[in-house]
Amino acid sequence: MTNNLIVSGSPHIHKPASISRIMWTVVISLIPAGIAGVIIFGLDALWVTLVAVVAAVLTELIFGIWTKKKITVLDGSAVITGILLAFNLPSGVPLWLPIVGAVFSIAIGKQVFGGLGQNIFNPALVGRVFLMASWPKYMTTFTQPLRAAGYDAITSATPLDILKEGKVLEHISYLNLFLGKHGGCIGEVCILALLIGAALLLIKGYISWHIPVTYIFTTAVFTYIFGAAQIFHGDWLFHILSGGLILGAFFMATDYVATPLTAKGQLIFGLGCGLLTAVIRIWGGYPEGVSYAILMMNAATPFIDRYTKCRIYGSK
Amino acid sequence: MVRLAENKHYSENKATQSLPLPAKVYLPLIQHLGKICSPEVKVGDTVSLGQKIASITAHVYAPIHASISGKVVAVQDWPHPVLGRAKAVVIEGDGQDNTAAFHLKNQPEIDKLTAQDLRKIVLDAGIVGMGGASFPTHIKLNPPQPVDTLIINGAECEPYLTADARLMVEKTAEISLGIALVARCLGVQKIYIGIEENKPEAIKAFSGVAGIKVKVLPSDYPQGGEKQLIQKILGKEIPRGKLPFDIGVSVQNVATVYAIYEAVYKGKPLIERIVTVAGSCLQSPKNLLVRIGTPIKNLIEFCGPLKEPPAKIIIGGPMMGIAQYTDEVPIIKSSGGLLLMNKKEAKITEEDPCIRCAACVRGCPVGLMPCQINLASERLLWNLTKEYGASDCIECGICNYVCPSNRRLLQTIKRAKLEVVK
Numbered sequence: 001m002t003n004n005l006i007v008s009g010s011p012h013i014h015k016p017a018s019i020s021r022i023m024w025t026v027v028i029s030l031i032p033a034g035i036a037g038v039i040i041f042g043l044d045a046l047w048v049t050l051v052a053v054v055a056a057v058l059t060e061l062i063f064g065i066w067t068k069k070k071i072t073v074l075d076g077s078a079v080i081t082g083i084l085l086a087f088n089l090p091s092g093v094p095l096w097l098p099i100v101g102a103v104f105s106i107a108i109g110k111q112v113f114g115g116l117g118q119n120i121f122n123p124a125l126v127g128r129v130f131l132m133a134s135w136p137k138y139m140t141t142f143t144q145p146l147r148a149a150g151y152d153a154i155t156s157a158t159p160l161d162i163l164k165e166g167k168v169l170e171h172i173s174y175l176n177l178f179l180g181k182h183g184g185c186i187g188e189v190c191i192l193a194l195l196i197g198a199a200l201l202l203i204k205g206y207i208s209w210h211i212p213v214t215y216i217f218t219t220a221v222f223t224y225i226f227g228a229a230q231i232f233h234g235d236w237l238f239h240i241l242s243g244g245l246i247l248g249a250f251f252m253a254t255d256y257v258a259t260p261l262t263a264k265g266q267l268i269f270g271l272g273c274g275l276l277t278a279v280i281r282i283w284g285g286y287p288e289g290v291s292y293a294i295l296m297m298n299a300a301t302p303f304i305d306r307y308t309k310c311r312i313y314g315s316k
Numbered sequence: 317m318v319r320l321a322e323n324k325h326y327s328e329n330k331a332t333q334s335l336p337l338p339a340k341v342y343l344p345l346i347q348h349l350g351k352i353c354s355p356e357v358k359v360g361d362t363v364s365l366g367q368k369i370a371s372i373t374a375h376v377y378a379p380i381h382a383s384i385s386g387k388v389v390a391v392q393d394w395p396h397p398v399l400g401r402a403k404a405v406v407i408e409g410d411g412q413d414n415t416a417a418f419h420l421k422n423q424p425e426i427d428k429l430t431a432q433d434l435r436k437i438v439l440d441a442g443i444v445g446m447g448g449a450s451f452p453t454h455i456k457l458n459p460p461q462p463v464d465t466l467i468i469n470g471a472e473c474e475p476y477l478t479a480d481a482r483l484m485v486e487k488t489a490e491i492s493l494g495i496a497l498v499a500r501c502l503g504v505q506k507i508y509i510g511i512e513e514n515k516p517e518a519i520k521a522f523s524g525v526a527g528i529k530v531k532v533l534p535s536d537y538p539q540g541g542e543k544q545l546i547q548k549i550l551g552k553e554i555p556r557g558k559l560p561f562d563i564g565v566s567v568q569n570v571a572t573v574y575a576i577y578e579a580v581y582k583g584k585p586l587i588e589r590i591v592t593v594a595g596s597c598l599q600s601p602k603n604l605l606v607r608i609g610t611p612i613k614n615l616i617e618f619c620g621p622l623k624e625p626p627a628k629i630i631i632g633g634p635m636m637g638i639a640q641y642t643d644e645v646p647i648i649k650s651s652g653g654l655l656l657m658n659k660k661e662a663k664i665t666e667e668d669p670c671i672r673c674a675a676c677v678r679g680c681p682v683g684l685m686p687c688q689i690n691l692a693s694e695r696l697l698w699n700l701t702k703e704y705g706a707s708d709c710i711e712c713g714i715c716n717y718v719c720p721s722n723r724r725l726l727q728t729i730k731r732a733k734l735e736v737v738k
Contacts, residue, residue, distance in 0.1 A: 005642070006628045006662045009727045011635040011713030013320070013475070013661070017675070017720040019668050070666075117669035117721075261674040261685060305688075312705045313543055313682035314556040 019116070022206050023076030029197035030083050030251065036180055036190030040145045041091035045186045048098050049086040055102035056082030063111040077116055081105050084124035087187020087247060088291070089131070092143040097135060101127040121298045122255045125291050132291075142183035158183045159242040164287035177241035188244040198250035210266035211259060211273070212249040216240055218274025226282050245277065248290035258298040265301075265308035272297045317536040317544070317681050318714050320475050320635070322514055327594050327601040328478045332486060334605045335618055337409055341383050341609030342394045342646040343369065344404045348444040349451045350376030355405055361388045365414055366585050368440075369405050378442045378452045378649075383587035383607040384409040395645040397631040398638060404646070407609070419583035426497075426580060431457075434501045434580065441579035442586045442649070447480075447540070447569035448632060450650040453576070456568070457501045459561035466499050467549055468509040470518060470570045471533055471540030474633025477653040479590040480570050482603045484511070484518035487574055492525045494577030499527075502566055508549050509570075512539055537635060538712040542567050544681055556708060571652070591647055593619045597626045597656035606647050613643040615654055628662035630655040635713045668721035676715035676725055682708050686715035686725045693728035693735075701732035709733060 037045040060078035064071040072078075085101050105127030113119045132139045142158055157165075159172055159182055172182055180190030187194075201207045220236040227234020239245070253259065253273050260269050273293045280289025346352040353370035357363055363382040370380040386409040394404035429437075439454035447469060468491075472480040484491065499507055507528045511519050514535040522530045531549045533539050539548065546565055547553055554560055560567050571589060578584045587608055593615050594601035602619050612629065616622070630637040631651050647654075676686040684705050692700035706729055715725040 004625075004627070005640065006664065007639040007641050008628075008664055009639075009724065009730075010632075010637060010711075011717050011726070012628065012630055012637065012639065012655070012657065013634040013717065014665070014722065015318075015718050017718065018722075019671060019720050022671075022673070022720055075668075115669070117671045256671045256673045259672075261672060261677050261687065309704070310677060310680070310683040310685055312556060312684060312708050313547075314553045314558070314708070316555075 019077070020075040023080055025204055025206055026080050026201065026251070027076055027083065029200045030080070030087070030187070032193035032196045033087065033187045033190060033247070034083065036193035037087070037091070037186040040180050040189060041143055041186060044143070045091040047095060048089055048091055048093060048186060049083060051095050052086035052089075052098035052102045053079055053082030055099040056085070056106050059103045059106035060111070063107065063115070067111075067115075069115065072116055075116070078106060081110070081123045081127075083187070084122075084252060085127045088124065088128040088185050088244065090139065090142045090184075091186050092141060093138045097131060097138055101131045104130045117257055119257055120301075121295055122252050122258050125252060125295050128291055129295065142185075144183060145181050145189075158287065159238070160281065160287040163238075174237060174241060177238065182242075184242075185244065188247040191241055191246050194246045194250060198246075201250070201254075207250065207254040208263070208266065210263050211253050211270040214267050214270025215249040215253055215273045215277075216245060218271050219245060219277050222275060222278035223282065226278070239278070239281065243281075243288045244290040248294055249273070252290075253294050253297070258301055260301055260304045260308060262305075262308050262310055265304045268304050268308065269297050269301065272300060317539070318679050318718065319535070320537045320717075322535065323475045323594070324478050324481070324514060326476070326598075327592050327603055328481055328515075330478075330482075330601070330603055332482050332590055332603045332605050335607070335610065335615060337384055337411070337413060338607060338610040338614050339409055340389070340611075341407050341409070341607060342404045342611060342644075343380050343383065343407065343609040344394065344396050344399075344402045344646065344648060345370050345380060346396075346399070346402055347380065347450060347608070347648040347650065348378040349449065350374065350378070352403070353377060353380055355391050355403075357388045357391075357405060359388050359390060362386070363388060363407060364417055365412070366417055366587055368442075368585070376452055376455060378444045378454075379440065380405070381442055381585040381587050382407055383609050385412050385414060386410040395640075395642050397640060397645050397648055397651055404609075415584075421581055421583065429580070431501045431503070434497060437579050438576055440585070441575070443572060443575045443579060444586070444649050445569055446571035446575065446589060446650060446652065448636065448650050448652065453568070453572055456566065457498065459502070459566060461561055462564070463502055463561050463566045464504055464564045465506045465508070465550065465566070466495070466502060466504045467545060467565060467567045468495055468507070468528075468570055468573060469540055469542075469545055469567055470509050470511040470515070470522075471545060472515070473512060473535070473537045473540040474635055474637075474653065475537075476594040476655055477592045477633050478594075479592045479603055479652045481515045481518055483574055483590055484515070484570055485521055488521040488525070490577045490581075491570055491574050492522075492528065493581065494573035494575075495528060497576055497580055498566075498568055498573060504566070510539075510545050510549050537714065538681055538710070541681065541710050541712060543710065586649055589647070589649065589651070591615065591651060592653045593656075594653065595626070595630075595656035596658045596661060597622045597624055599623055608649055609646045611644050611646050612640070612654055615647070616643060616656065622656065624658055626656035627659040628657040630657065635717065636711065665722040667723050670721055670723060673720060675718040675720065679714040679718045681712060681714065682710055684709060686729060687723075689732055690723060690725045690728045693732040698732060698735040701729075702736045706732040707736050
């Protein structure tokens with residue numbers, strides 16, 4: 001017995017926690033929004049998502065083999081990247097588009113930085129912005145929801161597009177926005193489904209309220225003040241319920257790797273995201289600003305971390 | 317702070333049993349923070365129970381006493397639970413256990429003792445902080461500036477350990493007398509005893525004691541840490557780099573206070589202590605009264621038969637205890653627990669990259685950012701570890717415990733602490 005004892009440093013017990021447990025829980029939390037996407041946009045949404053996931057996982061696997069690192073495919077992080085990328089695409093895109101996007105996300109967004117934990121930007125958003133810059137036509141051609149238009153794929157504008165063009169939006173109710181009965185990306189439209197998933201992550205303690213709440217609140221306040229021709233007349237509720245704000249706030253702005261560590265830093269991060277999103281939506285060239293807002297704040301994260309250290313016990 | 321699975325129910329209701337006298341004791345010449353003692357006996361000498369066998373002329377030290385009577389058979393290097401190896405006096409017992417040598421004092425005699433007399437008795441009895449730090453108690457009883465508050469630490473926040481809990485229930489009156497002695501020595505009026513809410517019997521026992529305020533603490537880890545205890549009970553913090561006496565506070569562990577009682581009232585040096593023997597390999601965990609210097613194999617044998625052979629043996633608790641490489645290692649003054657872990661629990665897991673989930677940041681009881689210190693330490697950037705406050709780490713181990721990537725945060729922070737001092 002004496003010779004076989006294991007000696008290691010303290011502590012000698014460990015919480016039942018692991019990366020894969022967290023990542024697969026996030027995957028589960030995204031399923032309601034995926035189901036809603038398929039119900040709203042049809043099976044195309046499913047194929048786009050599956051193709052993106054498979055492409056992301058294969059890219060991760062190939063990099064793992066190539067760099068002779070531990071194969072991390074099963075930890076679920078590549079699956080999340082694939083799903084999030086697909087959720088940021090319209091359902092009607094040709095299937096090579098999610099493949100290109102997913103390969104770019106994993107290869108350029110994640111692996112070139114050193115893999116899991118090393119990336120500066122949210123990989124899915126890197127892929128999305130790449131596709132946006134390269135094939136803007138596919139990326140902005142949205143399918144009309146099935147129930148509104150029958151099974152013919154009719155293209156439609158998103159509510160934010162309509163707003164950007166200065167048209168009136170009387171025909172979309174808040175309830176329909178909440179349920180996702182309008183044009184948009186696969187995973188962003190059904191707020192109800194997204195909130196169910198977000199609730200799971202909050203209850204499990206895998207995300208905290210700091211970033212999503214400040215993000216959404218800041219966007220709401222800013223769009224309320226400046227969102228209309230007359231000051232303090234903006235339709236803030238519309239801004240919360242449309243576009244990718246809820247998806248972004250709960251599932252992408254909370255990505256551990258590229259966001260600040262402390263609660264204080266996370267509040268600043270959320271505030272910055274909200275401000276940038278509102279600025280782009282109101283005055284920018286694009287109807288939607290969530291992706292760019294999060295990416296810009298990702299870049300600011302090391303800076304935020306440096307100036308928002310915790311207060312050490314016993315310091316003044 | 318985190319809530320841990322306490323696992324105290326295995327032994328919390330088991331009355332303390334005396335372990336039969338060991339055939340041999342191995343008494344390391346250093347069982348305290350400070351200078352190592354020199355042996356005052358040589359091979360072949362006969363020693364009586366409680367005889368001083370090692371001492372040194374120094375300020376920070378505590379003498380060592382024979383925990384059994386018998387003959388010195390060796391003075392040699394021997395496994396040490398904290399230091400790995402250290403010089404030890406080996407005594408072969410004669411089976412006698414003559415306690416008559418201890419000089420009992422009556423109350424009038426004790427009432428006459430001055431603070432200086434008390435400190436002398438504590439030093440001569442070889443008493444050190446028994447909560448784990450093993451700092452010589454006579455020095456703590458002589459703070460460089462006056463203190464007005466005494467906090468008795470009965471938190472015992474480590475999972476599995478119930479030695480202090482049993483002591484508080486079984487020796488309430490004795491501990492109370494010990495507390496009065498410490499209070500007198502320090503000249504303090506305000507006395508608190510902090511006990512976690514998971515020890516209702518101990519809380520009840522001390523609720524009736526005059527002059528001592530019982531503070532019921534949440535069962536969070538590391539509630540028994542000096543800094544956390546003071547913060548919870550007094551609502552104030554010790555400034556960085558300072559000690560409790562800087563804010564007029566003295567903290568003493570219950571087992572230490574009991575040892576002070578025994579030294580003053582019974583004339584008995586520190587030759588035994590309560591050790592909780594627990595862990596998944598045991599059929600019946602126990603609280604044992606053990607002579608200092610008893611090899612842990614005696615304790616394991618006494619608690620056997622085992623369910624399965626231990627894969628890991630820890631002296632102390634599961635969060636801060638030290639894994640041992642042999643069962644020949646003796647119990648020393650600061651050893652409050654002996655844990656036998658099975659293969660599954662002892663399995664060493666692979667380290668994954670940090671995903672910056674910040675679980676360690678939220679968990680750190682002193683407000684450090686362990687993941688950042690870890691990254692800096694791995695890159696040998698010692699100035700950066702200093703900037704992140706590595707030296708404020710209390711080594712509680714929460715960061716490792718919560719890390720989903722199983723990163724060895726504490727080890728790298730400990731290394732940074734050493735490098736920062738250099």
